[in-house]
Amino acid sequence: MKQQIIISGLGGQGALTLTRLLAEAAAALGLEVITSETHGMAQRGGAVISMVKVGPFRGPLIPAGSADLGLFLTDKTLPAHRFYLKPGAAAFVSTAAPGDYFHVDGPGLAARLGLPAVAANLALLGYVAGRAGLFCGAEALEQVLRDKTPERFRDMNLQAFKAGLEVSSGQ
Numbered sequence: 001m002k003q004q005i006i007i008s009g010l011g012g013q014g015a016l017t018l019t020r021l022l023a024e025a026a027a028a029l030g031l032e033v034i035t036s037e038t039h040g041m042a043q044r045g046g047a048v049i050s051m052v053k054v055g056p057f058r059g060p061l062i063p064a065g066s067a068d069l070g071l072f073l074t075d076k077t078l079p080a081h082r083f084y085l086k087p088g089a090a091a092f093v094s095t096a097a098p099g100d101y102f103h104v105d106g107p108g109l110a111a112r113l114g115l116p117a118v119a120a121n122l123a124l125l126g127y128v129a130g131r132a133g134l135f136c137g138a139e140a141l142e143q144v145l146r147d148k149t150p151e152r153f154r155d156m157n158l159q160a161f162k163a164g165l166e167v168s169s170g171q
Helices: 015-028 075-084 106-112 117-131 138-148 151-169
Strands: 003-010 033-038 047-054 067-072 085-094 102-104
Touching (some): 003 075, 047 075, 067 075, 102 151, 106 117
């Protein structure tokens, strides 16, 4: 198994949280995993990118045109980071706006559930888990959420994740 994933968002949206969850899922499955993140602009709401490499890779960075999958926490960062995806790779975007990518209205789902906006990232993760050829299934990610999320956020995170998963199964 070899898979290269980028996670793109704006500072404060939870790109690093998704990176950690994916890495924890890979480790729980006994897979090799390397992560890398760029978060210097996070304090200003600037674009951030994280990279997750599952499998026997040497370095942490994903070269342009090599990522197998992209999770975009907002459509605002598509122009900045889409070039990392290889031709034909799936881009998943948390937005209500359709485009040449898979999309789920993560912010809308979070709002309808009465959850804070940051829960949109977990709705996107659930959506991706239900649609994409991730290295792991939804069950593995749900277990990581149960095991690694602080208790005060656990129910909220699981609710958002399951909402995204439900949307994926309805399409």
